[in-house]
Amino acid sequence: AxxxxxxxxxxxxxxxxxxxxxxxxxxxxxxxxxxxxxxxxxxxxxxxxxxxxxxxxxxxxxxxxxxxxxxxxxxxxxxxxxxxxxxxxxxxxxxxxxxxxxxxxxxxxxxxxxxxxxxxxxxxxxxxxxxxxxxxxxxxxxxxxxxxxxxxxxxxxxxxxxxxxxxxxxxxxxxxxxxxxxxxxxxxxxxxxxxxxxPARWEQTLDAINVAAGPMLGREYASKYLSPDDRRQAALIVDKLREVQIEAVKRSTWMSADAKTEAQAKLAAMKIEIGTPLRDLDYTVQPMGRGSFGGNMLIASTWRHREEMKRIGKGNADRRWDVLPQQPALAYDIAQNRLIVTAAVLQGPVFNAKADTADKFGSFGALVAHELTRAIDAKGALVDAKGELRSWWTPADKTAWTLFGNRVAAQYSGYEFPGVKGAKVNGELTREENLADLAGLELAWEAYNAVEPNAKPAARQGFFRAWATLWPQQLSPNEAAQRVTSDILAPGRWRTNGPLSNLPAFGATFSCKPGQPMQRVDGDQIKVWR
CATH class of the missing domain: 1.10.1380.10 (Neutral endopeptidase , domain2)
Known part of the structure; x- marks a missing residue:
């Protein structure tokens, strides 16, 4: 104890x-x-x-x-x-x-x-x-x-x-x-x-500060590196993606009428927090001293543990994030129905403030749409728009989503797992994230075309290149072997190519013919919101 x-x-x-x-x-x-x-x-x-x-x-x-x-x-x-x-x-x-x-x-x-x-x-x-x-x-x-x-x-x-x-x-x-x-x-x-x-000494010191007083450092980071214009641009993209997701729900051929109503209400009620959390710990009262480095780390750890224990039994579930503002992260908080966009994620390659519209929608926009879909997918459907725990999908909705998942799982299970000889991607383990990647790209592409309907071919290619720049990955043998059985995310190569092969827009943009590796034939394409 x-x-x-x-x-x-x-x-x-x-x-x-x-x-x-x-x-x-x-x-x-x-x-x-x-x-x-x-x-x-x-x-x-x-x-x-x-x-x-x-x-x-x-x-x-x-x-x-x-x-x-x-x-x-x-x-x-x-x-x-x-x-x-x-x-x-x-x-x-x-x-x-x-x-x-x-x-x-x-x-x-x-x-x-x-x-x-x-x-x-x-x-x-x-x-x-x-x-x-x-x-x-x-x-x-x-x-x-x-x-x-x-x-x-x-x-x-x-x-x-x-x-x-x-x-x-x-x-x-x-x-x-x-x-x-x-x-x-x-x-x-x-x-x-x-x-x-x-790690260099400065990296070790920075890691220690993040452990000891990460949220406090996050406020300093955001004030220095997140401009009001970047925050405004990010918010506009999020709003556009939410609008497109709501329209996609309305026209969905697989969602029931009741599920459509609840999904729209939940998306409309979703809280958006960009940069830093609305509320956080007060670090001015943390009892740091002039003792040893290890001793100060124990003081910080003890204080943080005590603050965490204070959360138990109280109605302050939305008080803070589980991620720091200086850590790149874009996540959906199912319990609070909120989208979290940290200050640090608003930089390249996810968000290039000076890049063109295609780049922003192909990277940041696709990741935002990935998280919006998570709010109303099989797991998101367990919490309603009022924040109450109940399943608001009909049996037919659940069946439709399961069939999507089965097809995605089968597709990814056919891919080799890079770095592990003879191993395949675990399609069952990664199915929900893979589905969200595909759904996110569908929505981001639709949003981009709504913003720039007359974009030239080169600009359109930029959308897909932006997506690809998110996922370069090289794993050590031990790390790769561990991820085969435990990682709910597909390897970077397949997060890039897997969903793109299902999008006719990708094939049209790069002149890929159906049946080629990067363009599945129409009957094999998985369509979530199209």
């Missing part, structure tokens, strides 16, 4: 998120966590690449344990004890694909019932230490927490001590002495993130 308080979660994760039955409030979510590797599958797979990765991981664990005080004679035993404990957590964990779906994580339970179920974990005492007094939490994986409850007494204290010390050392490594930083980079930087050169 004390480590959670300082922002170092061990054994499991606990964090506030929106109550899916009351979207104007937060509840605390108990979820899997406490593992040092990003994917639970790494602990149980037996292929050669994973075995090699685990060997590198064991070396890293030993380095951190040595730095935190384990004698040389005990390093092998303690590192093995740490990995054995994490492996036990991993065996009972969900796959990344499962846990990334928020609806899979929502399982409300009273705190009183929680205490009775898991006596060894003492979760009631844990909540009090975090400052949480709400009578409702979410715990979606009772089998995992039952296993954890047994581990509390079954695993010897010395093994827990080694694990806890390792988790602290690993979490703090980027902010400690050179030996810690070098060890962290050699494993997490080179092996996990695929980096070849350690």
């Amino acid at each position: 004390a480590l959670h308080q300082v922002g170092i979660p061990v054994a499991f994760n606990f964090a506030p998120d929106v109550d899916l039955k009351a979207l104007d409030r937060h509840i605390g979510y108990f979820m899997q966590g406490g593992m040092g590797l990003p994917d639970p599958a790494f602990y149980t797979r037996t292929d050669a690449d994973t075995v090699a990765l685990m060997g590198r991981y064991r070396t890293y664990v030993k380095q951190i344990l040595a730095l935190t005080g384990t004698p040389a004679a005990k390093l092998d035993a303690e590192s093995q004890a740490v990995i054995a404990l994490e492996t036990e957590l991993a065996r009972n964990a969900q796959s990344l694909a499962g846990i990334n779906n928020p609806f899979n994580n929502y399982a409300p339970i009273s705190t009183k019932e929680l205490t009775g179920r898991y006596r060894n974990l003492q979760l009631d005492a844990f909540l009090k230490v975090q400052g949480v007094n709400d009578d409702l939490v979410s715990l979606s994986d009772p089998a995992l927490f039952k296993q954890l409850d047994g581990m509390v007494t079954r695993i010897k204290p010395d093994q827990w001590k080694a694990y806890l010390r390792w988790r602290v050392g690993d979490a703090m490594a980027p902010y400690l002495s050179k030996a810690y930083r070098d060890a962290e980079f050699e494993f997490r930087g080179r092996v996990i993130r695929g980096e070849t050169i350690a």
